[in-house]
Amino acid sequence: KAGVTQTPRYLIKTRGQQVTLSCSPISGHRSVSWYQQTPGQGLQFLFEYFSETQRNKGNFPGRFSGRQFSNSRSEMNVSTLELGDSALYLCASSLDPAGQGYTFGSGTRLTVV
Amino acid sequence: GQQVMQIPQYQHVQEGEDFTTYCNSSTTLSNIQWYKQRPGGHPVFLIQLVKSGEVKKQKRLTFQFGEAKKNSSLHITATQTTDVGTYFCAGRGANRDDKIIFGKGTRLHILP
Numbered sequence: 001k002a003g004v005t006q007t008p009r010y011l012i013k014t015r016g017q018q019v020t021l022s023c024s025p026i027s028g029h030r031s032v033s034w035y036q037q038t039p040g041q042g043l044q045f046l047f048e049y050f051s052e053t054q055r056n057k058g059n060f061p062g063r064f065s066g067r068q069f070s071n072s073r074s075e076m077n078v079s080t081l082e083l084g085d086s087a088l089y090l091c092a093s094s095l096d097p098a099g100q101g102y103t104f105g106s107g108t109r110l111t112v113v
Numbered sequence: 114g115q116q117v118m119q120i121p122q123y124q125h126v127q128e129g130e131d132f133t134t135y136c137n138s139s140t141t142l143s144n145i146q147w148y149k150q151r152p153g154g155h156p157v158f159l160i161q162l163v164k165s166g167e168v169k170k171q172k173r174l175t176f177q178f179g180e181a182k183k184n185s186s187l188h189i190t191a192t193q194t195t196d197v198g199t200y201f202c203a204g205r206g207a208n209r210d211d212k213i214i215f216g217k218g219t220r221l222h223i224l225p
Contacts, residue, residue: 033212033213035215041217042201042215042216042217042218043156043201043203043215043218045212045213045214045215048212048213055210055212056210056211056212058212059114090155090156092156100161101146101148101158101160101161102146102148102156102158102213103158104148104155104156104157104158105155106154106155107155
């Protein structure tokens with residue numbers, strides 16, 4: 001079966017712009033989580049969605065938002081981009097929040113210049 | 114809030130030597146998961162531990178969950194070059210709605 005698909009793979013934006021990242025989970029998976037990965041900070045939790053509802057939110061500013069659609073696809077949006085937002089954004093899916101481990105997508109590499 | 118600490122941050126070993134990474138949570142966990150991320154890749158799920166004192170093995174990898182469900186370890190016997198990568202633990206708090214928090218990972222380098 002197809003894995004977790006994230007688009008786009010790479011993105012370059014300028015400060016102040018906004019960006020939308022997309023994640024299509026494995027078919028049948030209804031739980032989607034987003035993480036920001038940077039060399040110094042590891043994997044920082046952004047959001048967790050299940051059945052279109054946000055179950056948890058990490059400690060990120062309000063510029064970071066997300067949503068999940070009825071087909072379980074998810075998007076995250078970052079507004080007013082800052083240089084420090086440059087990172088690899090990873091999406092992970094599981095059957096449900098208590099599922100047996102995440103399947104991660106390949107990520108979107110965002111560079112803010 | 115919940116924190117998951119992982120040590121060491123880096124580990125260099127000679128090929129054939131053993132390797133261990135340790136994970137400690139500030140709160141009791143409902144479960145702990147382990148992931149491996151190869152250089153340039155994304156994290157790949159290895160295993161989940163749920164029970165207090167649980168020990169699971171996958172070939173040369175041994176995973177343990179502490180009796181208090183606040184710590185865990187991953188031990189690799191006789192490392193091989195294919196073991197190179199960063200190993201992450203990830204713990205979910207004891208409450209049903211708690212989020213999964215990742216440790217910062219241990220980067221393993223294998224010296225030939």
